[in-house]
Amino acid sequence: MSIITITSCPVCGGNDLKKTFDGVDHFSSGEVFPVCDCARCGFRFTNDFPSEDAIGRYYDSPDYISHSDSDKGLINRLYHHFRKKMLRKKVGLVAAHATQSPIRLLDIGCGTGYFLQAAKKRGWVVSGIEKDKKARERATLRSGLSVNDENFFWEIGSSSFNVVTLWHVLEHLEKLNETIHKITEITTPEGIILLALPNCHSHDAGFYKELWAAYDIPRHLWHFSPGTVDKLLAKHHLKIIKRIRMPLDAFYISLLSEKYRGSNRLTGYARAFGVGTMGFIRSLSDPERASSIIYIAKKNGR
Numbered sequence: 200m201s202i203i204t205i206t207s208c209p210v211c212g213g214n215d216l217k218k219t220f221d222g223v224d225h226f227s228s229g230e231v232f233p234v235c236d237c238a239r240c241g242f243r244f245t246n247d248f249p250s251e252d253a254i255g256r257y258y259d260s261p262d263y264i265s266h267s268d269s270d271k272g273l274i275n276r277l278y279h280h281f282r283k284k285m286l287r288k289k290v291g292l293v294a295a296h297a298t299q300s301p302i303r304l305l306d307i308g309c310g311t312g313y314f315l316q317a318a319k320k321r322g323w324v325v326s327g328i329e330k331d332k333k334a335r336e337r338a339t340l341r342s343g344l345s346v347n348d349e350n351f352f353w354e355i356g357s358s359s360f361n362v363v364t365l366w367h368v369l370e371h372l373e374k375l376n377e378t379i380h381k382i383t384e385i386t387t388p389e390g391i392i393l394l395a396l397p398n399c400h401s402h403d404a405g406f407y408k409e410l411w412a413a414y415d416i417p418r419h420l421w422h423f424s425p426g427t428v429d430k431l432l433a434k435h436h437l438k439i440i441k442r443i444r445m446p447l448d449a450f451y452i453s454l455l456s457e458k459y460r461g462s463n464r465l466t467g468y469a470r471a472f473g474v475g476t477m478g479f480i481r482s483l484s485d486p487e488r489a490s491s492i493i494y495i496a497k498k499n500g501r
């Protein structure tokens with residue numbers, strides 16, 4: 200298995216990188232990976248992680264719900280409930296912020312295609328990219344669209360789309376800067392880019408520390424905060440025009456974090472509810488404490 204070791208910060212290029220804690224893969228392998236911070240810009244990332252061709256087995260579990268659609272257990276049922284709510288929110292955000300008509304949308308990392316299906320129903324011209332073969336087949340079945348693998352992404356011509364979405368996807372992608380650069384190429388000058396990302400400066404991340412489930416090591420390589428997203432996008436001449444907090448994610452993430460902590464069921468549920476509620480309240484006055492954030496970005500000068 201080849202291992203990728205990051206020696207300079209993908210955001211600022213700095214090379215003063217320090218290990219902050221050992222991250223455990225609670226979800227599948229139990230393996231440990233160092234989580235590092237850049238001393239210059241504060242960017243946090245997983246280090247010494249398996250390369251793209253080897254990381255597949257870390258996703259290979261029936262529990263990986265965004266791929267398998269499993270609905271067993273409270274956590275998965277909650278996930279499905281929130282997903283339905285979130286689908287409406289995501290479609291609404293695209294409709295409210297797209298500046299060009301007709302909408303030509305690319306969903307990168309479309310999983311099993313729920314968002315694609317909802318977007319298609321709105322009459323938009325939609326395409327999806329999905330790396331996982333099984334998920335891609337389900338997405339194709341569900342949406343009736345041909346969903347492509349990641350090789351196709353690199354072949355897309357410039358200004359092909361006016362909306363590009365990555366819903367909890369960028370944190371998984373090894374080629375971080377290359378992907379953003381390519382996205383800026385394939386987006387029209389007036390186009391919008393929507394990124395949903397976990398927030399490692401959230402209230403729930405602060406509470407659970409290294410047990411915070413949204414670290415999801417080693418599947419999540421990059422652990423963003425509002426500050427580091429700003430810096431990364433600015434480097435690619437993108438500016439953030441809106442941040443939308445997603446505080447409800449805190450309930451789901453907290454439940455999962457309690458599971459990793461080994462809490463007994465009742466105590467775990469109660470505390471997760473408490474942490475989620477507190478995060479929700481704090482995020483009302485300080486959106487930067489929300490568990491996840493949707494960023495809407497545009498090219499500079501637009």
Ligand SMILES: [Zn+2]
Pocket residue numbers: 208209210211212213237238239240241242
């Ligand atoms: Zn840095």
